[in-house]
Amino acid sequence: MLVGAASWGIDSMTGTMPDSAIRPRKEFGKTIAADITHRLREEIITCALAPGEPLRFDVLRERFGASFTTLREALTALAAEGLVDAQEQRGYRVAPVSxxxxxxxxxxxxxxxxxxxxxxxxxxxxxxxxxxxxxxxxxxxxxxxxxxxxxxxxxxxxxxxxxxxxxxxxxxxxxxxxxxxxxxxxxxxxxxxxxxxxxxxxxxxxxxxxxxxxxxxxxxxxxxxxxxxxxxxxxxxxxxxxxxxxxxx
Amino acid sequence: MLVGAASWGIDSMTGTMPDSAIRPRKEFGKTIAADITHRLREEIITCALAPGEPLRFDVLRERFGASFTTLREALTALAAEGLVDAQEQRGYRVAPVSxxxxxxxxxxxxxxxxxxxxxxxxxxxxxxxxxxxxxxxxxxxxxxxxxxxxxxxxxxxxxxxxxxxxxxxxxxxxxxxxxxxxxxxxxxxxxxxxxxxxxxxxxxxxxxxxxxxxxxxxxxxxxxxxxxxxxxxxxxxxxxxxxxxxxxx
DNA sequence: AAGGATATGATTTTCGAAAATATAGGCGGG
DNA sequence: CCCGCCTATATTTTCGAAAATCATATCCTT
Incomplete structure (x- = not known):
């Protein structure tokens, strides 16, 4: 993913707060989709979600408490970043490593x-x-x-x-x-x-x-x-x- | 937008067919979201949609005949490519030029x-x-x-x-x-x-x-x-x- | 028994309504 | 008269159901 002007790129720099902490449903000013994109990115980078692992909506839905659509938006963004692999009509998976x-x-x-x-x-x-x-x-x-x-x-x-x-x-x-x-x-x-x-x-x-x-x-x-x-x-x-x-x- | 392995990058090479021609609702094997991403990309590149122009869902909905969610997915992808500018909670617009x-x-x-x-x-x-x-x-x-x-x-x-x-x-x-x-x-x-x-x-x-x-x-x-x-x-x-x-x- | 079509179940993808949020306009107080 | 607050409207964002698609197992035919 490239950037329009200078918008996001930055957010991958802000790091992550521990998920264990009591956190609001979403961070201030962010949409849920953006928040989930951020959380998913962290889990993929840290290999909490293993390379190649299928990303099924039912599972993600339970894990992140968001709807299909919101998750889909997050996955689309991450696919553009090369962290997620989109298989048309057959769902998403964590980008494989090689x-x-x-x-x-x-x-x-x-x-x-x-x-x-x-x-x-x-x-x-x-x-x-x-x-x-x-x-x-x-x-x-x-x-x-x-x-x-x-x-x-x-x-x-x-x-x-x-x-x-x-x-x-x-x-x-x-x-x-x-x-x-x-x-x-x-x-x-x-x-x-x-x-x-x-x-x-x-x-x-x-x-x-x-x-x-x-x-x-x-x-x-x-x-x-x-x-x-x-x-x-x-x-x-x-x-x-x-x-x-x-x-x- | 960068790429996971080697998936998309290519599709921006396939060019576009004239919208005037009778075309199926979506191209074979593609999701509607992918098709709309492609069409929107072309319109932005050719400046049929002017730089900085707001991309309101009502308008896009009528123009492309897709629902909010599908359009949102397309806009997310294009934002990752730097062709669309996402303003959190305030919608999208064609990436400005400078x-x-x-x-x-x-x-x-x-x-x-x-x-x-x-x-x-x-x-x-x-x-x-x-x-x-x-x-x-x-x-x-x-x-x-x-x-x-x-x-x-x-x-x-x-x-x-x-x-x-x-x-x-x-x-x-x-x-x-x-x-x-x-x-x-x-x-x-x-x-x-x-x-x-x-x-x-x-x-x-x-x-x-x-x-x-x-x-x-x-x-x-x-x-x-x-x-x-x-x-x-x-x-x-x-x-x-x-x-x-x-x-x- | 092998091959292929078909039905069944699982999963993704799309939709439009509903909730959340921002914007604009009007009202009252300074 | 101007500024800030509040309400009304416009717009985005989220949701879960419904439709479409894919994967799997079953059954029929040869």
């Missing part, structure tokens, strides 16, 4: 993220620097507090997402940012897929620190190289630890 | 199309060469037959789209092809916007011919340079001839 798709998403992310980092470094102002530094700081704080299995911690996820978002936020193109956000979500699903099998997370803290420094130092070539390595090694890890889940198709 | 958006779309197209051309030239096989040559041939035939105002001719539009699609079709990434297709649609809307004011179309035939030759000759640097110029001069023409329509916002 080695090939992982490679495509990784390549596309590198292509776009590299460009956006360059533009951000060139155009970023003081506010941008502050955003990059502060989001990294928060991320590190969370990592210190609980250094194991960061993906399990929703707070780490949000902070991680916001740091990477901050890095490219000054690029000046809402269009490309929206594309980037979608690819980020699709990649994050693969990270979750492998998180359960990865014995121990590698030291991402150092990588993030280095990326931040290169960005603030306005060294585009170094920043780009670090980001590309960051993205590709993450994908390689997924392929290594979740490889057995990628050949189902 | 100079800034035109620049963003153009830049994004260059970034992605350039990469895909490179990959296609590197990976394209005999079938790819044949597709490139034959789609260009058809395009030239149509241009000879009726050399004025090509955008008015639906056949030219389809042929033009298919030629550019063929050029990048061997890139190997359904993900990037889907992104490219969306950006192409958004750019085509701007072309339509200026078509009514452009005194005479420039000689695109020569440019297409040169691009084809560079591609078949496996000269990526030249092909990339030609494509970039092609995209940017088209956008410049839009800005020049439809500039007065881009400052409404």
């Amino acid at each position: 080695r090939r798709d992982l490679v495509e998403v990784t390549d596309a992310r590198v292509l776009i993220e590299v460009e956006l980092i360059r533009r951000s470094i060139e155009r970023g102002d003081d506010d941008w620097e502050i955003a990059v530094i502060s989001t990294l700081h928060r991320l590190k704080r969370i990592e210190q507090r609980d250094p194991e299995h960061p993906l399990r911690d929703p707070e780490w996820k949000i902070a991680h997402r916001q740091f990477h978002q901050a890095l490219v936020s000054a690029c000046g193109s809402a269009t490309l940012l929206a594309i980037r956000a979608e690819l980020f979500d699709r990649a994050e699903r693969y990270r979750h897929l492998s998180a359960n099998f990865r014995p121990r997370p590698r030291d991402k803290a150092g990588e993030h620190q280095a990326i931040m420094q290169a960005a603030i130092a306005r060294n585009p070539d170094l920043a780009v190289q670090l980001i590309e390595t960051h993205i590709r090694t993450t994908a390689d890890n997924v392929a290594a630890y979740a490889g057995h889940l990628l050949d189902t198709e | 100079r800034r958006d035109l620049v963003e779309v153009t830049d994004a197209r260059v970034l992605i199309e350039v990469e895909l051309i490179r990959r296609s030239i590197e990976r394209g096989d005999d079938d790819w060469e044949i597709a490139v040559i034959s789609t260009l041939h058809r395009l030239k035939r149509i241009e000879q037959r009726d050399p004025e105002h090509p955008l008015r001719d639906p056949e030219w539009k389809i042929a033009h789209r298919q030629f550019h699609q063929a050029l990048v079709s061997a890139c190997g990434s359904a993900t990037l092809l889907a992104i490219r297709a969306e950006l192409f649609d958004r750019a085509e809307r701007y072309r339509h916007l200026s078509a009514n004011f452009r005194p005479r179309p420039r000689d695109k035939a020569g440019e297409h011919q040169a691009i084809m030759q560079a591609a078949i000759a496996r000269n990526p640097d030249l092909a990339v340079q030609l494509i970039e110029t092609h995209i940017r001069t088209t956008a410049d023409n839009v800005a020049a001839y439809a500039g007065h329509l881009l400052d409404t916002e």
Whole structure:
């Protein structure tokens, strides 16, 4: 899903509040459809809904307490984002995963993220620097507090997402940012897929620190190289630890 | 809208049949929602529905003969593609146009199309060469037959789209092809916007011919340079001839 | 027993009414 | 006279029933 002007793309950045908490039927100002889109997206990204799993309306209806139509609207939106697979006249299912798709998403992310980092470094102002530094700081704080299995911690996820978002936020193109956000979500699903099998997370803290420094130092070539390595090694890890889940198709 | 695997992206390539013709309520095998999505997309791209125009359900209901829900699903999908702007609780409207958006779309197209051309030239096989040559041939035939105002001719539009699609079709990434297709649609809307004011179309035939030759000759640097110029001069023409329509916002 | 048509059940897809929300116009108070 | 509140209307959003479609099992024919 691309974006008209700069409308949604953002909402996938706001993270999610724990479903266990007492929550209003829908968040303020949002339609039920938008809320369900958001909740479904989270469940798919975190693999609470497994790749390839059929999404039957009866089940969803009970789980989310919305009607056919509302659910259908949410599924349509997610299909446009590539997280749901629409099979005409035969319903929806969680988008399947595959080695090939992982490679495509990784390549596309590198292509776009590299460009956006360059533009951000060139155009970023003081506010941008502050955003990059502060989001990294928060991320590190969370990592210190609980250094194991960061993906399990929703707070780490949000902070991680916001740091990477901050890095490219000054690029000046809402269009490309929206594309980037979608690819980020699709990649994050693969990270979750492998998180359960990865014995121990590698030291991402150092990588993030280095990326931040290169960005603030306005060294585009170094920043780009670090980001590309960051993205590709993450994908390689997924392929290594979740490889057995990628050949189902 | 991005794509899950490789599902839709294609359908925006199939063109449209004249609405005046006697057509079945929906095309074979498609849901009504998918059909309406397709028809609405065409009307937005061709500016039959003007940029910024509100899309009220009563009006759409009469025009397309579908119910609220079905229309809503179509609008959701188009919002994900960036052709429709969803204003929470306040309905939908055709995505507005602006100079800034035109620049963003153009830049994004260059970034992605350039990469895909490179990959296609590197990976394209005999079938790819044949597709490139034959789609260009058809395009030239149509241009000879009726050399004025090509955008008015639906056949030219389809042929033009298919030629550019063929050029990048061997890139190997359904993900990037889907992104490219969306950006192409958004750019085509701007072309339509200026078509009514452009005194005479420039000689695109020569440019297409040169691009084809560079591609078949496996000269990526030249092909990339030609494509970039092609995209940017088209956008410049839009800005020049439809500039007065881009400052409404 | 194999193949194919048909009936049955499960599931998706569509519809229009009803509820929720926004917009516009009028009324009263400052 | 202008501003804010309140009511009336217009519009969107949601719902569950009904229609359409697909999947499965059964039965008939060869």
